[in-house]
Amino acid sequence: MRRYSIFLLALFLTGGVAAEGPVFHLGKTPTDAEIQAIDTLADQDGKILPKGRGTAAEGGGIFALRCVVCHGLNGEGTDTPAGVAPMLIAEDKQGTEGIRHLHFATTLFSFIYRAMPMNEEKSLSEDQAYALAAFLLYRNGVIQEDEEMNAKSLPEVIMPNRDAWRPPPETSG
Amino acid sequence: MTDKNLGSRRRFLKGGAALGLTTAVVPAVRSQESSDGLSRSAYGVRSRYVTSKRIGDGGNNSDFESEYNTLSPIQNQVGIITPSALHFNSSHGASPPDIDPHEHELMIHGLVDRPLKFTMAELQRLPFISRIHFIECSANYPLPKDVTVQHTHGKTSCSEWTGVPLSLILNEAGVRSGAKWIVAEGADRDSHSKSIPLQRALDSCFVAYGQNGGPLRPHQGYPLRLMVPGAGGFSHVKWLRRIKVVDKPYLTPSERFNELHGPKSVITFPSGGQQLLERGYYTISGLAWSGAGRIQSVEVSTDGGRKWQPASINGPVLPVAHTRFSLAWNWNGKETTIMSRCTDDVGQVQPTAVEFARSRGVSVDKVLSREVRRQGHWNLVFPWKIASDGQVQHHYWV
Numbered sequence: 001m002r003r004y005s006i007f008l009l010a011l012f013l014t015g016g017v018a019a020e021g022p023v024f025h026l027g028k029t030p031t032d033a034e035i036q037a038i039d040t041l042a043d044q045d046g047k048i049l050p051k052g053r054g055t056a057a058e059g060g061g062i063f064a065l066r067c068v069v070c071h072g073l074n075g076e077g078t079d080t081p082a083g084v085a086p087m088l089i090a091e092d093k094q095g096t097e098g099i100r101h102l103h104f105a106t107t108l109f110s111f112i113y114r115a116m117p118m119n120e121e122k123s124l125s126e127d128q129a130y131a132l133a134a135f136l137l138y139r140n141g142v143i144q145e146d147e148e149m150n151a152k153s154l155p156e157v158i159m160p161n162r163d164a165w166r167p168p169p170e171t172s173g
Numbered sequence: 174m175t176d177k178n179l180g181s182r183r184r185f186l187k188g189g190a191a192l193g194l195t196t197a198v199v200p201a202v203r204s205q206e207s208s209d210g211l212s213r214s215a216y217g218v219r220s221r222y223v224t225s226k227r228i229g230d231g232g233n234n235s236d237f238e239s240e241y242n243t244l245s246p247i248q249n250q251v252g253i254i255t256p257s258a259l260h261f262n263s264s265h266g267a268s269p270p271d272i273d274p275h276e277h278e279l280m281i282h283g284l285v286d287r288p289l290k291f292t293m294a295e296l297q298r299l300p301f302i303s304r305i306h307f308i309e310c311s312a313n314y315p316l317p318k319d320v321t322v323q324h325t326h327g328k329t330s331c332s333e334w335t336g337v338p339l340s341l342i343l344n345e346a347g348v349r350s351g352a353k354w355i356v357a358e359g360a361d362r363d364s365h366s367k368s369i370p371l372q373r374a375l376d377s378c379f380v381a382y383g384q385n386g387g388p389l390r391p392h393q394g395y396p397l398r399l400m401v402p403g404a405g406g407f408s409h410v411k412w413l414r415r416i417k418v419v420d421k422p423y424l425t426p427s428e429r430f431n432e433l434h435g436p437k438s439v440i441t442f443p444s445g446g447q448q449l450l451e452r453g454y455y456t457i458s459g460l461a462w463s464g465a466g467r468i469q470s471v472e473v474s475t476d477g478g479r480k481w482q483p484a485s486i487n488g489p490v491l492p493v494a495h496t497r498f499s500l501a502w503n504w505n506g507k508e509t510t511i512m513s514r515c516t517d518d519v520g521q522v523q524p525t526a527v528e529f530a531r532s533r534g535v536s537v538d539k540v541l542s543r544e545v546r547r548q549g550h551w552n553l554v555f556p557w558k559i560a561s562d563g564q565v566q567h568h569y570w571v
Contacts, residue, residue, distance in 0.1 A: 022345045024299060027281075027289035034290070035282050038415055041356060041366050043423050101547075107424050115363030118265065165424070168431040170372040171353055 040114060042106040046155025049106065050113070053150035054131025056138035062128050063135055066117050075139065085118070093141030096161050100140050103165045105157040109133045109149075130154070225249035227259055228323060240268045243392070244327030247441050247460065253305070253488055253495040255330035257385045262392040263310045263328060263406055269391035270361050270412055277360070277396050279342075279380065283417035286347030293382065293396050299337045302379060304402070305494045307331040307462045309437075311405030311430045314551035317541065317569060322444035325555065325567060329462070331495035332393075334400050335383030340375045343418070352418045356425075357399045360414040367408050368422035369401055370431070377402050380413060402493040403433035403464030405550065430549055434464030436523045437552035438471055438498070438515040449563035452506035457484075458499045463517035464550075467491065470516045471498040477510040478525070478556070484513065504559070510568050512556040525554045526570045537570050 042049050063075070067088075072078045075089030090098040099108055113129035115121055124132070134149035143149075143157060229241035245261040255261075274293045282288040307329055315325035343355075348371070355374045358366040369378065381400045382389060389395040394411025401408040407430075438461035443449055457475070461468045467490050472481040484498040498513065516522045530537045539545055540553060558568040 022287065022347070024341075024345060026295040026298060027291040027345060030280055030282065030288050030290045035280070035288060038280060038358075039282070039417065041358060041364070041417075041423055041425070043419065044421055102424075102426065104424050107426055111426055115365075118267075119362070121362045121364075167422070168370055168373075171370045171422075 042110040044104040049151040050126040052126030056135045059131035059135025089139045245330045260330040274396040280415040281346040284349040284352040303335040321446040326439045334381040336379045336381035339378040356417045356423045357410040359410045359412040366425045434550045436463040436517040438513045443565045447565045461496045461515035465519045467518045468496040469518045473500040508561045510556045
């Protein structure tokens, strides 16, 4: 389905402009501050991670206060009228259930930091998000109890499912 | 009689005839408000005899205000266009954000020469395309407790989407070499995001503001969503607010599923929970679709899969869109199982349970297991059993 590219080329040719430059000159330039404010999703290399740190012990306390109401006292997942939330602490520390299916720890951190708790999104501090990530990674057998998670150590965690990532056919890797 | 009385009688009789009444009672036909606060003349409503509706898909989060993920009532649908009000939605059950289109912007940044932010007005000044496409949740699979086809297959709908090719917008920004992916993000509370291969973005994606002739509905992403034809629903990021051009996928939680949905079909009439009240002639009807292209053919079996007949295709056959099929059928009143199977124009055939089990290396009774469902799009041939009393129910392989 290259018809959009052909359309574009036709447009460029009739307009007499180079195919590589802008044609319509609509849209404004965002400021660096605007971009930085919105650019919060962590990449798999961890180049976009906020400052902060946390440990499993700290995370356990936060989990009990903010997370068990939906995810269950032991992170087993719940099916209550308040909502259904997935299991977060797998019984099988060798399998790929729950967060053990993720390929990168940055995925886990970003989701907690930006999307949790449900209906209270973006209410966790950076430290709290790192602590919760550390807690879940520890309880799922991925890191040691005393390993601090921060912007440097988090992307270095090798998730158990790292090698299972299969890129779609139109990408080379 | 005075002129006034005569006039009143005429109005009375006209009103009665228009309403098809045979009694002398004229109901108060005052202009009623629809839920938008507009009169029915300004914004039409359905007949009060039409009650088909979306239902919650159960077991998904709600935000305590009775919003839920919804299933489309495809058992009631005719044609291929899902009425906008009945289009399914899936977003953890959260309410759609209330976005003022005058405030909303789409930002393009990352590996580009010129980061840009577009207002909705600017986007609507750009060249547009219009495409009829289905959207299907990658978790559109049946569960043992399901009854109707709305339960088993209701996380799919089909609309005409209107918007701007992403290749055009990315060219305005100037994609830098080394770019291989984009990450699209929405303005919803949980900032839903998805990585899309750049090649797919350039070849087929567009940012849509139109749905079936009007603006997107809030549940479908008002005022802007990304369209990724053929990919799972979570790729079609709603309430789209930014696209970042990057070199590697960011791997948001749903990144396992990037493959385009394969060929899938289901009979919507007769289907689960319905009942055929007598033997005789029926027009079997259903929908077929494929994320890879057009539907090439549909077959129907009315004897449990022993014999297959070609179904008629009724209506447009469009790439990556629902396609309506039908089959004339004389039901002899005896218990039987009916099912459909489709082939798309790249040669993929919708698998039966046996074929699917063989290809995945599992036993047939595992085709509905959680482990199999987690592997990706579930598109098996789906049988309905019709009992001798005409009751229709699903016919799982156990």
